[in-house]
Amino acid sequence: MIDQETARDQVVSTADRLFYAHGVQAVGMDAVRTEAGVSLKRIYALFPSKDDLVLAVLRHRTEQWDTGVARALAAARTPRDRMLAVFDFLAEWFREDDFRGCAFINFFGELAGGSSRVAEAVREQKTSFQRHVADLVREAGGPGYLAPQLVLLAEGAQTTAAITGDPATAAHARAAAETLIGAAFGPASRF
Amino acid sequence: MIDQETARDQVVSTADRLFYAHGVQAVGMDAVRTEAGVSLKRIYALFPSKDDLVLAVLRHRTEQWDTGVARALAAARTPRDRMLAVFDFLAEWFREDDFRGCAFINFFGELAGGSSRVAEAVREQKTSFQRHVADLVREAGGPGYLAPQLVLLAEGAQTTAAITGDPATAAHARAAAETLIGAAFGPASRF
């Protein structure tokens, strides 16, 4: 028998992989059990319903996202680079073989009409990201309207890259972000 | 008995409404039959499988999208306004009560892992839109890199507006697009 904590981790990461790859409703709990190697009884002891498992997956994704962004931020030197760091993270992500778009957006489209808890979790993650970008813009001394514009580019890049499969989408988004930042800080700062 | 053509239209528009509101897999064919008032036998005579019905809904959505964009384009006077027209269309759309994001993105996230035909249809619509924007940019005399950037803003606005429910997202996207256009046409054209 395996430790309770590792069992939980295995279930969540397996469900994450399967749900993300095939959609939530297309993956049965039996498939999660088989691939995770954890009995149904134990899965349901850890997560009272599939909905709870989906929420745990979303929390897992949030941690991964935050970690990835933090890593990209650590590599940035100037406040301007810190505003652009998220696009570097996207560029890495888009190149991964199993990239299939933003899980929050995918799950929202599939489940938000039926599960208000999923809808709420997705909304929280997106507003949290918006606050994060707003903080970066504020620290760089940029105007308030810049942050939502950068967020739009990041969101659009994720869906476009998912559908077209073109990793260069991240570079387009980054170039657009550089232009917006340059314009927001006045013509003088562009040099 | 109703005409074959009207029966088909009723089925498609009903399926469109239900699939878009609740997700494809959450809506059974029985629900489509009940709300459309067309018997299952007839539905399956018109569409051999649910997958075919989904594809018909996507074609229907494409027509609606093209019509809406064309209407916004007709109201634009200058080549610059024509590049921005899509954001005016988005602003209208986001204010509708039943707005729930881009159906193509939602369906893609839900079904692309299982139905390659749906994935292909979504890809076609997105590349068609990209070509359209590229044409508008070319007609306005803008540089080639501008079109994908404007597309990213439009895509990001759709998903962000869907999740946050804030119609002002369209205005943010439009403002960013104006900045990108201004920068792409050189500082002189900004006046």
Added chain:
DNA sequence: TCCGCTAGAGAACGATCGTTCTCCGCGTAT
């Protein structure tokens, strides 16, 4: 040694899905 507890494997259950089939009523041609 025997007992009680835990957990795994998977059968079982009720619901629901996509799809097909049966039955029946009605309009039409002869």
Added chain:
DNA sequence: ATACGCGGAGAACGATCGTTCTCTAGCGGA
């Protein structure tokens, strides 16, 4: 008038889903 055929209502079917239950093997303590 009668036979025929089309289409509507919805029952039926097999599959699959989320969830629960049963059975059994293994293990620690008296």
